[in-house]
Amino acid sequence: MTYFYDSRVTENGIELTESILRKNMERRSALKNIALAAGAMISLPTWAQSWKQSELQATNYLSVEASQLLKEVVEVIIPKTDTPGAGELGVADFVQLMIVDCYDQPTQDRFKMGLERIQALAKAQGTSFSKLPQPEKLQLLKGLEKSENSEEKSFLNLLKNLTIQGYMSSEYVMTNLTHYEMVPARYHGCVPVKG
């Protein structure tokens, strides 16, 4: 599986992005591109790459269509307002990368089925998810969150948690909204709570 210490990602990233736009990409390269989008811009020395995995996983995970659906779904969970939503901030790529790299095969399978379930529920309303009006999209996801079906519920929880994590830890949010301090240079043990 792709790991960010893979310097090839950085070197070939732009080219890969273009090729994805041009044609239906082989899955392996798409995953490389996800690592790029998720912020793998740092080039590390060879010795620091010792933990990268030698070969990319040969599995096909999400299809181009499912990837697109995931992007729409995270945008519904955290939409664009006067600031960008999760879709625009690349959170779908982060979610997919986490699922593939950090979760076991059954979870990966259930996640993929969860996305299929979303599309199926939209079809049952005679359309596709992307063509549903915004309030109905939100209702559909809320329905899954409150579902009696534990698989639907846990899928939505995982998706939502990773979406929140990806959004809150995105460069845009940490820089412009939550004002992350890399170097606080202080610790005060007792200060008044603001506001």
Added chain:
Amino acid sequence: MANFNIDSKKDRTYDAIVIGSGISGGWSAKELTEKGMKTLLLERGRNVEHIKDYPTTNMMPWEFAHRERMPKEVVDANPIASSCYNFKESSAHFFVKDDEHPYIQEKPFQWIRGYQVGGKSLLWARQTQRWSQFDFDGPARDQFAVEWPISYKELAPWYTHVERFAGITGNKDGLDTLPDGDFLKPHDLNCVEKYFKQQVARQYKDRHIIIGRAAHITDAKQIHFDQGRAACQHRTMCERGCPFGGYFSSNASTIPWALKTGNLTLRPDSVVHSLIYDEKLGKAVGVRVVDSLTKEMMEFYARIIFVNASALNTNLILLNSISTRFPNGLGNDNGLMGKYVAFHNYRATVSADYDGFLDSTTDGRRPNSGYIPRFRNVYKQETDFLRGYAAGFGANRVSYNDRSDMGEDLKAGLMETKYGGWHVGSHMMGETIPKESNFVALDGAEKDAYGMPKLRIHVAYDDNDEKMVKDYMEQMTEMYTQAGFTNIRTHDSHRIPGNDIHEMGGVRMGKDPKTSLLNKWNQLHNVKNVFVTDGAAMTSTSTQNPSLTYMAFSARSVDYAVKQMKAKNL
């Protein structure tokens, strides 16, 4: 060719050799080179130069593809490394891979290793508490292991010596159980920690909550600027390597200092196979090294040798140093080498909630925590188990975001920080009793990639540890209850030995060559020019984080060794 060989041997001859560049080896090298000794510092791993080789040190959170979580495939392939709390995307390159450095777990043992210049001094928790005389008195008073051959009074000036150079933050608390050191200004205890301190002081005359003493520069002195180090900036990303040199590591401090003397030769990628014993001279004359890149074996020579390879690797190297005189390992006439290995018991935690101080919170980050010095069985035996435990203690204001909704409401909720009450937490650091049945030994058949015998590790908890876990939970629960903390939760993680990263012993100090390997100067009783000043030397473990004591032993031992060399006794 004869001349070439003579020159070559001369080129490979030094006044002193130090094996291992971690926290104790760095100190040995610094002290030796400062005293004018031409010193070869051997490190089995690759070089890590301060700042230059900290590739993740300035990376922002979003630059880690998995936000510090390690991919499942890596975790699955490395159950030992990934059991360490500090093993994550930003620091993984400072840990060894499980399959590249195999050992045999006769009992479950998580041996956490960092093979590079600086060793685990890049990764350590930086807590630096002195031992007191009560700690050194332990084995003799309670009749286990052997009597320590050294007193607190003898070591105290060396604690001061290393504290001044390393930079130790702490408060002068005036406790006989945890002697004050040469401290830089202390970190703050926060409101709830201070409150707990007062409550505990009211209830118990012998229990104290203090701020930890830690190897962080809180107000830099000239000696720190001279090392090229600056004050700690409270980033709390120490395990990446600190570009400010805000915390002490060999890389930021002792190694560049030793290099500056012009007397140090640093040789990374050098796996020490064994020490060479000269039967006629009756002493060690050098070391055999496997170059980890070429797998070529070569020899280096010196008048004195400091073994600072890390506790268990020091055992491994000495046990593997076989000669006609010492068929069971260098200096191992009594057969005790590798035995009486002990560690720290970190199994239990106790957490709770507190709903006071709701108008207050903390600001910034603190690379330190509260500390509770050992209070059990200090002045006399008072429980049904031997020795006792210290504990970490910390409080933090709980803050959270409303994540209940989805859509614009969720987005708004995520931007609004809400405050809960305070969370308090504590973890135990228990002394374990060294026993002959807790040991390491060489495997007779299996070898690693460098031709070194695999280490068999046979270390486990005993009944004393179980009782201590129970007592810690009870005492903390009582103290929390009296302070008005609620929802008290005790937890026994059954953490596997080794995971504390405080393994010690196997080459213990003692007064009698029949029952110990090293004398009071950390010198092998039977091979006077070999010194061991890392964790292997520890006769007992007490409860303090051990690195500061290794530093003090190293400096003291070098001082003695060089004086002996000058007096022509070595």
